[in-house]
Amino acid sequence: MKYGDITFTSGGTECHAWHFTGEGDALASEAGRPVVVMAHGLAGTKDSGLQPFAEALAAAGLDVLAFDYRGFGLSGGTPRQTVSLADQVDDYRAAMTAAARLPGVDPQRLVLWGVSLAGGHVLAAGAHRDDVAAVVSVTPLVDGMAAGRHALQHHKPSAMARSTALGIASKVGKTRMMPVVARPGELGALTLEGCLESYLAIAGPSWRNEIDAAVGLELGNHRPGKQAKHLRAPLLVQIADFDRSAPPQAAAKAAFAGRAQVRHYPCDHFDVYAGAEWHDAVVRHQVQFLTRVLTPS
Template structure:
């Protein structure tokens, strides 16, 4: 499916996005089609596994705007490869405004879609909004403190301490980069057995295996799950029950607070992407949910 290149400004910086036009008018009203705003997780880029989701949603009648955060992928912005939770949320909201201006869409029926880190961003972005018609949070990371405790079950404390030290050095001195994914025992954000292979399997041409080491410090104060109760739109939370990266119990707690529809999958964090056993079920549940809550 073809997409159009779109740019929009966030914080004065040009962000790059792909616009997929929805097929047919099954979900359209006189005001236009619903439009999905789609973003990736930790250091992710739109060309790294998002396209199959975007194409599936466009095929049932939803426009989709999939974008890169500032400093990542095809978007502009300096410094590169630096995760700012506040900055990414600002980018997400700017993308919502850009999506509302797309031709043929209903600006009052935004659909927020996020995976992993963005699965938390969508909760904060949707809170207290009346122009959001639905939210999809896939394997969401909603609580940085819980994620830290969860990581202790799978990582050696010395490895986590090493990452923290490098993060502090980057924060107070010259920026230091670390790999997004690395092999067990190596320095990196995601070093669990199989994580490197899983991420590289979806990595697109603009993705880079490096991120500012301050990302761990950013995660420590990241609590978007607290906004779940303020989401007014129907919410679908898709939880990987054996998720070693985003704690499933924290996602379930946020879903309960939001009275969300919840789907569980007996898999790990990366097992929801195209080419895995659970991808088709994950997409099918998103389509069922969105068709139901967005029906004209």
Template sequence: MKIPVAGVELDAWHITGADELVRPAGRPVVVMAHGLGGTKDSGLAPFAEGLAKGGLDVLVFDYRGFGESGGSPRQRVDLPGQVDDYRAAMAAAVRLPGVDPDRLVLWGVSLGGGHVLAAAAHRADVAAIVALTPLVDGLAAGRLAARQHRPSALLRSAVAGVRSRVGGAMTMPVVARPGELGALTLPGHYEAYTALAGPTWRNEVDARIGLELGSHRPGRQARHVRAPLLVQIADFDRSAPPRASAKAAEAGRAEVRHYPCDHFDVWPGGDWFEPVLAHQLLFLRRHLTNR
């Protein structure tokens, strides 16, 4: 299906849920999107299918400029624009056939895990939120990266970002091996991310994201979230700082689940995927059953 936003169309999947949580008004509906540079065909389907089996409809979409969605320039991470994409998908989700508009759920992972906090802030029409290994503080993420990378690697990324901003779009890999230019270059990242990659995923992203991420702090919106919130933290996360996630969770009065693993270990094929999905279903059933 297609979702209009800002003069372009987002491409989305609608997966119909089982009848476990159906009410006269319909089933709950989850709006789901990826993290940095991700596409809906890159690891999201097992999450969506698991939630659908548990009784929830799921609307999975690509951000503008990524995957099968429209928009240009391509591969450009427009941080506020991606939050707007979530809001457009939310409006589309509650109009789907068989859906209960009063049981709208937001689901985000990594960069998307921060987006859902911003998208839900100050709103009374969101029934629940799931933020999986969320990136909620770009400044904290930058400090974490500075401790894990050589200064020369950070300088190369910064130079690429300046060139993109000043001289026109310049891309770099979303994920690369240690020592190479890329947004994610820690040991194991290349193998973990590319194992999830679907046919529409492209291993490139506008390099200016490295300059813009430092001012991206959606965790500040957590205190304005009214809906029940589940924050799932990978305690050894090398990409989304766990302490920042914990602070946002406290501000949002969240239920918190901890997993002794790294950022990508919660994805399909990882050791913690099944527990993560099970905890999401427990949380959502508890808050949606009697709503």
């Protein structure tokens, strides 16, 4: 499926996005088609596994705007490869404004879609808004403290201490980089068995395997799950029950607060992407959910 390249501005910086035009009028109202705003998780870029999701949703009749955060992928901005959670939520809001202006879409029927870290961002970006018609949160990271405790169950304390020390050094002095994904025992943000291979399997040409080491400190106070109760739109939360990267218990708690439809999958964090066993089911449930809540009455 073809897509168009567009740009929009967030925080004075030009962000790059792909626009997929929805097929058919099954979900169209008199005002136009619903439009999905989509972004990736930790250090992810839109060319790293998002296109199959976007194409499936466009085939179901939704426009899709998939974008890169400031400092990542094809978007502008400095510093590069540094995660600011507040800035990324602001990027979502700017992308929502851009999506509402696309030709043929209904600006009052925005759909927020996020995976992993972005699965939490969509809860914050969609809270208290009447122009958001649905929210899809996939294997979401919704509680930084819970994620830290979860990581301690799967990592050696020495590895956690090493990355934390580098993060503190990056925060108080010159920026220090580390790999996003690495092998067990190596320095990196994600070093569980299989993470390196899983991430490289979806990585696109704009993705870089490096991230500001201060990301762990940034995540410490991250609690977007608390915003779920402020959503005014139907919410779908898709939980990987054996998720070693984003604690499934925290996702379930946020889902309950947001009165969500919940789908569970007996898999790990990366098993929702194209080529993995559970991708087709995850996409099918998204299409079913969005068709149900967005079909004009």
